[in-house]
Amino acid sequence: MSSIALVSIHSRVRELAPGFIVSLIVAAAASFLSEHYGAPVMLFxxxxxxxxxxxxxxxxxxxxxxxTAREVLRIGVCLLGLRITLGQIAALGWEPVLLVVTSVAVTILLSMLVARLMGFQTLFGMLSGGATAICGASAAMAISAALPAHAAKEKATLFTVIGVSALSTVAMISYPMIAQWLDMSPTTAGVFLGATIHDVAQVVGAGYSMSHETGDIATVVKLMRVAMLLPVILCASMITRARGADSTGKRPPLLPWFAVGFIVLASINSTGLVPSVVQGMGNDLSRWFLIIAISALGMKTQLKELAAVGIKPILLMFGETIFLVGLVLLLLHWVW
Incomplete structure (x- = not known):
């Protein structure tokens, strides 16, 4: 029996290896270009x-x-849990928590409503709104993995990743100038940057370009937004479950395994027992798995299909970004 299992595993590995290796090579090339030219690695x-x-x-x-586009993606999302501890969130007090929860919830709900009014599926609004409000391309990939299967889901995911990566780069350059123009304190500027810029890397770049204190606060606030992935994934999973059985005839679980892994790793990380070396390795693995997965997703799409989506999705994502900035500024004025 064991020899049969080994033969089966060997056969499966041989079947999957070529596609995975190609995705890995593309991811390595994207990382090299990103490091040398400064553009988002996900976009490359x-x-x-x-x-x-x-x-x-x-x-x-x-x-x-x-x-690679399906399972490696989910492993990368699971490992995001090693970025978060409850202590980081508690250290900032209740105000940033209230700001993050409110801005994420309102942005996603409004995005779903506007998407419906624009003639899109409501779930596209959840996907694009979640990417804008939570953590950019990583959130788009995580939410997409939990949403029901649909013929246009992969195209919508790729479009969202491209759009949010481009907007995040613009935000990294322009938002620190907005903070300086509004004469924000280092603390307020950190909360503003962490609560509005899409991707983690761009938040770090923008925050530390202003000051070390601003960068530290921006990073923690951003990780609070990453933690909001869990309830959003849970909502997406409940929607998927309500749609009934999947293509295999099985009813989807209430909470996907990668979301459970996210909770477990975040809980373990909060104990303070995880060495910084392990945290760093987990973060690096998460980043690499997500890059590899998105390389595979890119190979599954046709550029002409993305070009056919028209101007409306672009306007939706741009509007979501502007709305998030306005909402966060309003909440900062009210809370602080």
């Missing part, structure tokens, strides 16, 4: 992946690319 991974979309057709790489 998508663009390079789309340039190799012919590999996802019927061939040796197809199964591995499918596996």
């Amino acid at each position: 991974a998508l663009l390079l992946g789309m340039a190799l979309n012919f590999l996802s057709g019927d061939g040796r790489c197809k199964a591995g690319i499918e596996f």
Whole structure:
């Protein structure tokens, strides 16, 4: 029995290896370009992946690319839990927590409403609103993994990742100037940057470009937004479960395994027993898994399909970004 299992595993590895290795190479190339040219690594991974979309057709790489875009993505989301501790959140007090919870909830709910009014599926509003309000491309990938299967889901996910990556880069440059123009204190500026910029890397870059104190606060506030992934994933999972059985005939679990892993790792990390070396390795692995997964997603799409979406999704995401900034500024004025 064990020999049969080993043969099966060996056969499965041989089937998946070509697609995974190609995705890994694309991710490495994207990281190299990002480090040398300063653009978001997720954007490079998508663009390079789309340039190799012919590999996802019927061939040796197809199964591995499918596996990487689905399962490797979920492992990367699970490992995001190592970025968060309850102590980090408690140290800032209740005001940033209230600001983050309010801004995330209101932005996503309004995005779902506006998406419906614009003729899109409500779930596209949850996807784009979640990416804008929580943590950019990582949130888009995590929410997409929990949403019901749909013919247009992968295209919507890729479009959201491209849009939120571009907007995050613009925000990293322009938001510190807004903070300086409004004469914000280091603490207020940190909360503002952490609560509005989409991706973690851009928050870190913008925060520490102002001061060390601003960078520290911005990073913690951003991680509070990352923690909001859990309730949003839970809502997406409940929607998926309400839709009934999946393609295999099984009813989806109330909470996906990667969300459970996220909770477990965040809880363990909050005990203070996890060495900083392990935290760093977990963060690096999470980052790499997400880049590899998005490289595979890029290989599964056609550029002409993304070009066909029109101007309305772009306007939706731009509007979400502007609304989030306005809401956070209003809440800062009210709370502080």
